[in-house]
Amino acid sequence: YERRILELLSRDARVYWVADSTGSAINSLIEYPLTTVVLVIKPPGSQYELELKRAGRRGNPLSVVYKRNGNRVPASHRLDGGSMQWLLRYEASSASRMSFMYRLIHGEDASMPAYVSRNTVYRVPLNGHEVPSFRYFTDPRVFGGASFDQMRVAMKDAVEALKKEEGQYLPQLPGDMALTSEFLSHVAPSQAVLCGTSSFRLDKVATYLAADGADTYFSWLQKAYTVHDAKQFADEILDEVLGVYEAPDGPYDGYQNYLEAAFAIPENRRRADEIFIALVKQMATFWGTMLGVRGHSRGESFVARNVGLRSVWEAGQWRVKLIFMDHDGLVLPEHEHGHFFAQNAMPGILLDERHIWGRARPKLFPSTLLGCLHKIYRPGPALKRKATLLADRELKAAYKKSQAELQTNAKLRAFFSKVFLSRLFDWDEFVVGYLNGRDDKWESKMKRMFREKGYDAHQYDDYAQAVEKNKGFFERNGFLFER
Numbered sequence: 001y002e003r004r005i006l007e008l009l010s011r012d013a014r015v016y017w018v019a020d021s022t023g024s025a026i027n028s029l030i031e032y033p034l035t036t037v038v039l040v041i042k043p044p045g046s047q048y049e050l051e052l053k054r055a056g057r058r059g060n061p062l063s064v065v066y067k068r069n070g071n072r073v074p075a076s077h078r079l080d081g082g083s084m085q086w087l088l089r090y091e092a093s094s095a096s097r098m099s100f101m102y103r104l105i106h107g108e109d110a111s112m113p114a115y116v117s118r119n120t121v122y123r124v125p126l127n128g129h130e131v132p133s134f135r136y137f138t139d140p141r142v143f144g145g146a147s148f149d150q151m152r153v154a155m156k157d158a159v160e161a162l163k164k165e166e167g168q169y170l171p172q173l174p175g176d177m178a179l180t181s182e183f184l185s186h187v188a189p190s191q192a193v194l195c196g197t198s199s200f201r202l203d204k205v206a207t208y209l210a211a212d213g214a215d216t217y218f219s220w221l222q223k224a225y226t227v228h229d230a231k232q233f234a235d236e237i238l239d240e241v242l243g244v245y246e247a248p249d250g251p252y253d254g255y256q257n258y259l260e261a262a263f264a265i266p267e268n269r270r271r272a273d274e275i276f277i278a279l280v281k282q283m284a285t286f287w288g289t290m291l292g293v294r295g296h297s298r299g300e301s302f303v304a305r306n307v308g309l310r311s312v313w314e315a316g317q318w319r320v321k322l323i324f325m326d327h328d329g330l331v332l333p334e335h336e337h338g339h340f341f342a343q344n345a346m347p348g349i350l351l352d353e354r355h356i357w358g359r360a361r362p363k364l365f366p367s368t369l370l371g372c373l374h375k376i377y378r379p380g381p382a383l384k385r386k387a388t389l390l391a392d393r394e395l396k397a398a399y400k401k402s403q404a405e406l407q408t409n410a411k412l413r414a415f416f417s418k419v420f421l422s423r424l425f426d427w428d429e430f431v432v433g434y435l436n437g438r439d440d441k442w443e444s445k446m447k448r449m450f451r452e453k454g455y456d457a458h459q460y461d462d463y464a465q466a467v468e469k470n471k472g473f474f475e476r477n478g479f480l481f482e483r
Contacts, residue, residue: 002048005041006195009050010117015191017125018055024221026199027236033199034220037081040199047312051113051197053088056081060143061124062136062189066157075165076328078158078187085188087328088118092192095327097415102289104412105405106398110289111282111323113196121189133189138180152176155183162186198308198323200240203367205309206375208237211256227252234258241376242271243311243318263378275320276377280387282322283369284394287356291349291395291480292402293332293415294340294427299351300329304372322369338419339455340427342466350473357391359476392479399480423453427463428481434467435478 009016018039022032031040032055039055056062063080065073076087092115102110123130131142137155140148159182166186173181208217214233218225225233231252238259239245246268248261262268290296300306306326311318331348333340354360358368365371370387379387405412406424413421426449433442450460467474474481 002043002046002050002195005043005050006116006193009041009052009193013119015119015121015123016052016055017061018058020058026217026233031199033201034204034217036199040197042199047310048195049197049199049310051194053192053194054081054083055191056124060145060147061126062121062133063147064137064151064154064158064183066154066161072161075161078154078161079189082121082187082189083191084186085118085120085190088115088190088192091115091326091328091330092118094330094332097332098290098293098295098327098330101293101332101412101415102286104409105289105292105402106285110286111321112327113194113323113325116193116195118190118192121191134177134180134184137183138176152179155179159183159186196323197325198310200237200309201305202307202309202322202369202372202376203304205237205241206304206372208233209241209259209376211259213237213259214255230255231258234262238262238268240311241309241320242268242275243320244271272377273379273383276373276379276383277387277390279320279322279373280370280391281394283356284391285398286322286324287352288395288398288480289402290352292399293406294345295330295332296345296348296352297327297331298329298348299355301325301327302352302355302369304355304367304369307369309376333416333420335415335417338417339423339459340420341462342427343462346466346470346473350470353473353477360472395477396480419454423455426450426453428483430463431467431474431478431481432483434464435471435474 016039018032018037022030022039024032024034026033027042029042029044031042032038033040037054037057039052041050041052043050057080060081062082065078065080067073068077076084095112095115099110099112099114102112122133124133124136126136126142126144136142137151143151156179159179162183163186172178207213210216214225214230217233218229231247234255235245235247238247245262246265248258248265250261252258263272287302290301301324303326306324308323308325309320310323311320313319329348331345350360354364354368356369358365358371366375370391374384403424406416406421430446433446436442447460
């Protein structure tokens with residue numbers, strides 16, 4: 001059933017856009033989730049969600065943004081409302097590699113979406129018609145509105161940034177069309193079809209289960225609501241986050257009291273505790289696996305807006321899983337790499353840690369994955385302590401298992417060069433020795449090992465600087481590197 005839908009969506013080079021009539025209410029058959037620019041399809045009775053990434057904004061489907069609130073936006077957000085072809089291609093490649101490696105290591109699928117197809121955007125819908133994308137971005141009569149001049153300024157800034165970042169230039173030509181052509185040559189607007197996503201992003205679910213969650217949701221929908229609407233909304237969210245859910249009896253006495261009554265039901269409370277622990281374990285296992293194969297995502301795979309909850313039917317029962325999405329920042333070692341570039345990877349690893357646990361900056365904890373899970377499942381103090389210990393244990397287990405498989409699993413080893421694999425444990429040995437005092441004897445031993453294994457002359461200093469600069473991370477996570 002789901003396969004046939006995907007075949008129909010991907011059969012033609014067709015691009016799908018949000019319409020004025022497309023709803024944003026949760027669990028709609030076709031939903032434009034609030035605060036997103038994607039469309040999701042939720043076939044009735046199915047555990048699979050399909051996503052069209054991205055589907056534009058209402059009004060002007062596409063635009064260009066270089067700064068927002070005075071800050072430069074990430075490169076992937078410059079084409080506002082749309083996706084760039086090269087970035088979709090990179091994301092699909094990196095995520096597929098990570099998914100395959102995870103399966104080889106753990107013998108089960110990673111909770112990541114599958115990338116089904118990509119289509120290039122050549123025409124943009126506007127006022128009931130489709131216009132060529134180059135004309136849409138060039139002609140103020142087509143684009144319309146007072147925002148055209150602002151969009152063109154942002155386009156010029158974006159092109160200058162893209163030329164510096166990519167080192168690619170078109171011949172210098174005069175006129176407005178030349179700027180549009182250069183912009184489109186860099187971004188190549190496109191749309192991808194994905195399977196296995198979740199619109200129940202952790203940041204949104206945490207917001208919806210707050211005391212004012214119903215007020216927030218219905219204000220975003222720009223809709224007045226009744227007591228019945230609020231109860232139904234709470235029940236639908238709780239049904240998703242608990243898999244199996246028992247609604248409270250008795251009169252409705254406000255949204256916050258209704259949520260508290262729901263979590264006070266013993267069976268709901270038991271499931272909430274079990275699921276919370278299971279999700280912490282899943283989170284630690286996924287990150288530990290990524291670290292074990294020397295990867296990182298610069299925070300993109302772990303920011304709360306890119307991780308969703310999903311109830312799935314497995315082994316005869318409903319289970320709740322995290323779905324890790326949006327892997328356009330995922331960096332894995334390439335086959336030609338001869339060693340781990342710690343100095344380049346550590347900033348990205350720190351961002352992953354920040355979005356998962358927030359241990360380095362406690363003030364940011366509420367926005368982390370773990371912070372959102374606390375808001376959603378409301379664990380008690382003892383369960384929180386248990387989760388912290390479990391997270392470290394599962395993180396180390398996944399990290400060590402990944403390294404063990406890299407030594408023996410031929411299919412997994414094929415992703416890496418022989419030189420890289422021969423140096424796999426050098427980074428761990430370096431970190432442990434550095435943290436333990438790095439006396440002259442250890443330093444001489446390390447430098448001799450680096451020479452004998454053919455490292456570049458500067459690599460010892462690069463590793464030393466990487467550890468010293470990020471010493472707090474290694475003090476928090478030193479248990480990972482110990483044999």
